[in-house]
Amino acid sequence: MLMSVGSLAAMGLALGSVLGVASRYLSVEADPIEAELLAMLPGSQCGQCGYVGCGQAAAALAKGEAPVTLCPPGGKATVEALAAKLGVKVDLSQVVDSGPQIAEVTEEICVGCCRCIKVCPTDAIIGAAKQIHNVIREACTGCSSCIDVCPTEALAMMPIPVTLQHWTWPKPASAQH
Amino acid sequence: MGFLDRFLKTPNWGVHPEDHKRPAADVPLRLFPSPERIFMPLHQHVGGAARPIVMVGQKVLKGQLIAQAQGNISAPIHASVSGTISAVGEVTAPHPSGLPFKAITIDSDGENRWIDSEPLADPFSAAPEEITKRTAAAGVVGLGGATFPAAPKFALGKRLKVTTLIVNGGECEPYLSSDDRIMRDYPEMVIDGARLVMHAIGATQALVGIENNKPEAIAAMRQAAAAFPEIKICPLPALYPMGSDRQLIKVLTGIEVPSDARAAETGVLVHNVSTCAAVHKAIRLGQPLVERIITINGGAIAAPGNLYAPLGTMISDLFAFVGLKEAPSRLILGGPMMGTPLLHDRIPIVKGASGILAFNAAEAFVPEAGPCIRCGNCTKACPMGLLPLEMAARIRVGDLEGAEKFELQDCISCGCCAYVCPSHIPLVQYFSHAKGELTAAERSKLRTEATKRLVEAKTARIEREEREKLEAAARRKAERDAAKAAAAKAATPVAEQTQGASA
Incomplete structure (x- = not known):
């Protein structure tokens, strides 16, 4: 009895100290820049950049494997923030800000299957089984995750129309040359 | 220098564009x-x-x-x-x-x-809030061009205990003469409107600023205001942009409104002459x-x-x-x-x-724009004391944050800089473009933050649902077990009895 307790305690102590030493010497340091980059990304894990999620994209950015223009939903502002953080020069005029787009349901075709609701990262689609679904415009981030899962192609990405409130003056033509 | 300026009462900013107001201003008002x-x-x-x-x-x-x-x-x-x-x-x-x-x-x-x-019979014995309420119901907004609703401005003035109402009859923009016309043809309406606004905000005096290129309006307004010592008609030098509120306040009262403050916080409130006339109509005639x-x-x-x-x-x-x-x-x-x-x-x-x-x-x-020769005329003209050439140079290369450091947000888009620019650079368009882009960037930043919150909310919801499912399953299992145990308990004595009986 005493023997077994003693030997188990000794083994625990020994293995514990090995683990302790290993965590000190063999630790993998999380890149602090990665965390900062991750904070700049939208975090909707939509995968449009080609990576599994925003964390992987941030890791690739930190290693310099991905261009700062990788995030379509982030738009120009994200590109600028990433470029500033990484100290990269980026020609913003080349960034095709295809303009903000959001998903829209064609109500005549929607069968109410609920598949899009499950994949939406921001819960921007409302509806229930056999009920027509709809997109909450303010909550949709334009990640287009829902487009692929729709069995009837009732979902499509539509550019957000420019309104009086969102219109901005273009840069003067004389600034171009 | 500032002391000397105040002493001489000549502002050291602005431009003198050809006013082109006449002959249109002298033609009688047509219905x-x-x-x-x-x-x-x-x-x-x-x-x-x-x-x-x-x-x-x-x-x-x-x-x-x-x-x-x-x-x-x-x-x-x-x-x-x-x-x-x-x-x-x-x-x-x-x-x-x-x-x-x-x-x-x-x-x-x-x-x-x-x-x-239904006009208000005796507005001056009515509560100030009544004036504000009726002004709001009549849809009166700032008619000088900014179109800010008048009623919230009254409420703000009342809350911040504004003492001086400034009535803006500057109309410094060339070609325009609608304010000039209302002061010439309906001065008593403007004066009565100004008194009503004073009552609504609790101001004790009113200063009516009119540029001295409108002598007929000054004469008509003086006559209409003669009976009211609390209303003073103040001729102003004709200088663009005298009709801008910050510039008007500085010239009339000597107060400089800080960059991050509203005019009301310095104890003055500015209303246009046409707005005052609209308030008069809303209260005295009940007309929206x-x-x-x-x-x-x-x-x-x-x-x-x-x-x-x-x-x-x-x-x-x-x-x-x-x-x-x-x-x-x-x-x-x-x-x-x-x-x-x-x-x-x-x-x-x-x-x-x-x-x-x-x-x-x-x-x-519009002449074609040339390169900036850094003559500095724009800095002398700028009524806000900004450096238009520095801001434009940065915006030109897309450095909007750089332009912001030169206080781009203080720019009132008056156009003085573009007016005096010998190279005809469309400076105001640069600034409008930059302001728009900065606002859009701010908006998209807020959107990204909102997205993050939504994503977190969804994750929390999924976790909660999983947990609830597990809990529900555990509860059901417990109920089933309890039911089974109860059934077993109920069954056992019977079994014992039968066993006993058989034994």
Whole structure:
């Protein structure tokens, strides 16, 4: 009895100290820049950049494997923030800000299957089984995750129309040359 | 230097553009006959658009409420003619983009029948809040061009204990003379309106600033204000942009409004002369804001002058009334310095429309922009004390944050810098572009943050649902077990009894 307790305690102590030493010497340091980059990304894990999620994209950015223009939903502002953080020069005029787009349901075709609701990262689609679904415009981030899962192609990405409130003056033509 | 400036009372900013106000300002005010059809936009003010409360086919009287204010900063819209609502649709906005916005179309019955009004009998013995309430209900907004709803401004003035009301009769923009006309033709309305505003905000004195290029207006206003010692008429040097509130406050009171503060926080509140007249009409006559004086001027106009027209009238109808000498080369809503370029004339006039300018080819000519020679004229002209050349140089290469460091947000887009620029650089467009882009960037940042919150909310929801599912399953299992145990318990004594019996 005493023997077994003693030997188990000794083994625990020994293995514990090995683990302790290993965590000190063999630790993998999380890149602090990665965390900062991750904070700049939208975090909707939509995968449009080609990576599994925003964390992987941030890791690739930190290693310099991905261009700062990788995030379509982030738009120009994200590109600028990433470029500033990484100290990269980026020609913003080349960034095709295809303009903000959001998903829209064609109500005549929607069968109410609920598949899009499950994949939406921001819960921007409302509806229930056999009920027509709809997109909450303010909550949709334009990640287009829902487009692929729709069995009837009732979902499509539509550019957000420019309104009086969102219109901005273009840069003067004389600034171009 | 600042001391010397105050002593000499000559501001060290601004420009002296050719004013082109006469002969249009001297032509007597003409009444525009009621148009056949008007298009009443729902968004004629700063803040939330009004919400329509009428149906197509409904008969309305002049002055009847057709759209309610929505939100804290908003203004209601009233019918400007009597007739039938024929559509609630879209019309081109008076905006440089040429984009549409919502408007209610009314087919006039030609009778111009007013709705029954209930004027306030003795406004000065009424509570100040009553004035504010009625001003809000009448849809009065700042008519100088900013179109900020008047009532929230009154409430702000009352809350911040404003002592001085400044009545803005500067009208420093060239070509425009609608404020000049209202001061010449209806000075008692303006003065009474100013007294009502003073009552509403609790101010003890009013300073009426009028540029000295309008001697007739100064004389008329002096006569009307003679009986009221608390109202002082102050002639001002004719200098652009004297009609801008911060500049007017500085010249009249010597107070410089800090960059991050509102005028009311320094104890003064500015209201335009036309706004005061509109307040007078709202309180004394019970009439909402449905008409205004509008200047029609420019080289392409056959008979320039001021018209008294219902809001929502198409600009093309106004042009048909005054006649066109030639097809206008450029159309501007407002003045040439700060006005809005319009793409065509099928656009209705709105509450903030002080004038419509139709320029001929010579007036519309814009020389080609050259490179900046760093002469520094723009810095001398800038009434806000900014460095337009530095800001433009940064915006040109896309360094908007750099421009922001030069206090871009303080720019009032008055156009003095572009006016004096010998290289004809469109400086104001640079600044408007940069301000728009910065606002858009700010918006997308907020959006990204909102997305993060939504994603977190979804993750939390999924986790909660999983947990609840597990808990529910555990509960069911426990219930099942309990039921089983109970069943077993109930069954056992019976079994024992039967066993006992058999034994």
